[in-house]
Amino acid sequence: MDRRSFLAAAAATFVLPAPATTSARTLARDPFKLGIASGDPSTDGFVLWTRLALDPLGANGRGAMPSRDVEVDWQLSADERFGKILRSGTATARWKDAHSVHVELDGLEPGREYFYRFRAEGRLSPTGRTRTAPSGATQPLAFAVAACAHYEHGFYTAYRRLAEQEPDLVLFLGDYLYEYGPSGYTALAGRVRTHTPGKCATLADYRLRHAQYKSDADLQRAHAVAPWLVSFDDHELENNWAGPVSSTGAPAFAHRRASAFRAYYENMPLRRASLQGAVLRVNRRVSWGTLARFHLLDTRQFRDDQACLDGVRAGCDERLSERRTLLGGDQWRWLSDGLRASTTQWNLLGQQILMMQRDYKRGPGREVNLDAWDGYAAERTRLLELMSTTSNPVVLTGDAHMHHAASLKLNFDDPDSPVIAPELVASSIASDGDGYRDKVWIEEGLAENPHISYIDQRRGYIMARLNSTELSAEFRTLEYISRRGAPAKTTHRVTVPTSAP
Ligand SMILES: [Fe+2]
Structure with missing residues (x-):
């Protein structure tokens, strides 16, 4: 067999x-x-x-x-x-x-x-x-990175293709499910199946939605093939929530949050210690021998509310404030202590939202997404300074519904600013449907953001291989998910040697 x-x-x-x-x-x-x-x-x-x-x-x-x-x-x-x-x-x-x-x-x-x-x-x-994770010196590690799987937007062929590659480990970086009711968030290609009734608000709603997602055979296959490291972003509860703050003014939000967390824990292979009363603790470390340590972050539960009423905007000085935090004080100390103490060759930060600066405005001026690290820019600088003294840091990201490969820098506007770490962003498993490839839009995006080397608006995941001399990451891409059966192809490859981030 x-x-x-x-x-x-x-x-x-x-x-x-x-x-x-x-x-x-x-x-x-x-x-x-x-x-x-x-x-x-x-x-x-x-x-x-x-x-x-x-x-x-x-x-x-x-x-x-x-x-x-x-x-x-x-x-x-x-x-x-x-x-x-x-x-x-x-x-x-x-x-x-x-x-x-x-x-x-x-x-x-x-x-x-x-x-x-x-x-x-x-x-x-x-x-x-x-x-089990290895101890000591180890064989190369093959791991997949995935995020964002809106059930209505397409079939989970990407999960199936990921499973066929038999990774040692799967990182899931948020938006495992979406809280919207039927057609509450539509994709260009329409919907291929329908959410359970209503927008999730109660424990019963979230349990039912999880059960609907978990009933998918392709998703089941991806879980059965390897252990997962899961973390949530916003949609496991509500679009763009921030700490104790609902983005929609949802009533009794603390109760809703606790219900979403409870359902998430019930439906995920998490340790019992993750559910700590009203807190769901998913920031944690997993070591892979002397080769690598994963630092899983929670960029949602402990953050300050988005600056300037959220959204993609220009001219928001508040986003630059030194006082703003995305990680929260406890998690910041946990992360900085862990990065300083790490003795592994590689340090992989698995987290939810774009860490790179990302200018969405064509031509002069700048518009940034205030829900991402651009909305918490001073803390990003502090983290990049810390990472500059860390052994081979790599940032792994979800949320964007597009593949991105980028170089993280202390000053994104200075071509001579040294590269601190690569950021590899996995596109979505299903969110936003088939996707497309708009060459002009991509070229403009790359021109506005010279630290980005690759963008792809189609669905997929990242398959990465790590050894003691290099990280090799393949961006796996599907042409369609509105029908079943699409192959996954490698549309871009990034190699990061230990000698140069
Ligand atoms: Fe998403």
């Missing part, structure tokens, strides 16, 4: 005895309609995730599950046939947690591939592949 076929393989006999507590009960149908996932690898473990649903679109986001807790067995094996079970156990999928399961494993061997699966009341889940 080749590596790819494990997903389709018929399940071998599940050798665990049935737990006595559930022996008299059976679920009427397959409860694994939302798939399985793993995430946050350490050198000795990871998180295994599933959430039971008999019908993803069941009322109140409850997946048509019975109103009781359900025992879920799990198994871990070194081979996809489960010939030898290395670990097994039972977790409880609680009614109060929308029947989600988060199993955190430790004590495993570093740098190894593992296979896992679940069973609930006689029903067997698909099999997933995951891995």
Whole structure:
């Protein structure tokens, strides 16, 4: 059996005895309609995730599950046939947690591939592949970067193509789902499918929307192939929210935020410690031996409100204020301490919004996006100064719905200002539909922003390979997503040697 076929393989006999507590009960149908996932690898473990649903679109986001807790067995094996079970156990999928399961494993061997699966009341889940992070010197790392997957705007072919490349790790940098009601945000190419009713506002709304997204087979495949490092941006809650502030004046926003966070945690392979009361803590570090450390940032939850009423604007002095923060004081200290203390060869900052300066106005003058780092320019300068003393920093970004490759500089307006780090921006998986390639618009954008070397308005993801001498990143691009079956092609390649950022 080749590596790819494990997903389709018929399940071998599940050798665990049935737990006595559930022996008299059976679920009427397959409860694994939302798939399985793993995430946050350490050198000795990871998180295994599933959430039971008999019908993803069941009322109140409850997946048509019975109103009781359900025992879920799990198994871990070194081979996809489960010939030898290395670990097994039972977790409880609680009614109060929308029947989600988060199993955190430790004590495993570093740098190894593992296979896992679940069973609930006689029903067997698909099999997933995951891995522990290596320790010490390590083999090259292959990782994918993805963001922004509006369900209505197109099919998730990009997730499928990403899965086919079998990365060791997947970084997801925000807008995993969108909160809008049906056609609440339309793409040029129209919509190929329809959101669940209404704009998300309640816990039930967010649970239901997550279940709708998770029911997609291409997305399930991408989760099953590798562990993910997930972080959210704005649309997992509401467009362009900022810390405690709703961009739309939504009533009881603190409650809405807590509901969105809870549903996000329930539906993602995050560690239990991430949900800290009203805070969802996703800024964290994952190390890959001595090769690399990922610093995942949260550029949404702890930020000051956008300057000058938000939007893409010219002439906003407030955005330059030294007092403004995007990361918040605690996260800033956490990041600066972590970058100073890091001993790995590479330091990869996974974050949500464009860090580069980006002038959207053609010709004289400048218009910038006040929701991105341009709206928090003084803190950006402080971070770039810090990164200038960091070993091989690389910034990985989502949000833009376009591929970008750029050089981050202390002074973007000075051609002689040294390059501090590359910024690689993954286009969207689906948001904005098929996309297009407007050569004139791109040439003008590159002329206005000489530190940018590549822009592409089509859908896709980044596939990167990292070793001790270079980072090689392929921008993977699809011609269409309004129909299924598009191939992914490498439309641009960036190579960053350790000797020159
Ligand atoms: Fe987005």
